[in-house]
Amino acid sequence: MNSFYICNGREVHNLEELLEVLQVIDDGTFYHHVNDEKNDFSNWILGEVKDKVLARQVSKTKDKEKIILLLDKRVNNDAKRKQFVIAQIKEAIENE
């Protein structure tokens, strides 16, 4: 999965990091990526994270707070986190 590069130079590796960045990013930087022309976050989520549902939800808004809420729900959703941990455990054991 390719990283996302915020125009302020910060590299984002995953959704968790994107959520962190969006919580501190200034409006200028945010609107550089989300405007009438494009929604870079949505495109990256679709192309790299490959979460179609989240990408569509993010594409429908230009509101930073709304995107933060969407990401928060996705990242901190217990069930998904559980599946993620389980997948990592399996990978660790199977690759031994």
Place this chain on the structure above:
Amino acid sequence: MSDSKIFGIIALKGGVGKTTIASNIGTSLSKDFQKKVLIIDANFSTPHLGLHLGIVNPKYTLHHVLNDNHSIFEAIYQHELGFHVIPGKLSPFKIDPTILRERLEPLRNIYDVIIIDSSPSLNEEMYATMAASDELLVVSSPDYPTLSSTIHAISVAGQKGANIRGIVINRAYKKKFELSKKDIESASGTKILAIIPHDVKVLSALSKMTPVVAHSPKQDVSVKIKDLAGSLVGVKKKRRASFFGKKKDKDQDIVDEA
């Protein structure tokens, strides 16, 4: 009598309840299902089966059988609850675990069921149980570390060509934060045969060196173990009717009816 069925009770983790499950399934098969049962302690480094069953300092043990050619029949003890036990030596000496399977051969036509309690260490001790068993029960609990050792144990058993009957979840607290039956089955690719609750009665039974299924037979934990024992020998779980008619058992889908 036809051949015994040999069940190995394994886990790649200490303290998950292998000895508790082994001793209680054995007790239930003998007491509730009239089977001729032998329970064997193949946890060679920390053999505590005897301490669960009131056999503290036996003269001959499995260690003697696997070390200096004592006959296996010398190490068999009759338990007052009806089944037989081969305990281990509390201060173990060096033995050859690889001959376990061959030493059990003469017992095959004597018992209906032989249960082997095993070691949590991934070495010859556990391999001996894998090799000697017809089917393995993997004891687990609903948390990440135990799931991880369960997946690992199942993978090793697969590499060794052993048959896995299924997973027994022990010490479940019925909390939302615990891994669910579905989580564990899909992560391990293995069926859960029973979910045994955590119950302090198990500890009070241990203090009397008696299996909980004999000490507190009506307790939920004992009923669940009894259902599991029955399912291992093809006895269907009885529907428990209450005074008001049929009682709905929340865990109805949990016990293997095969």
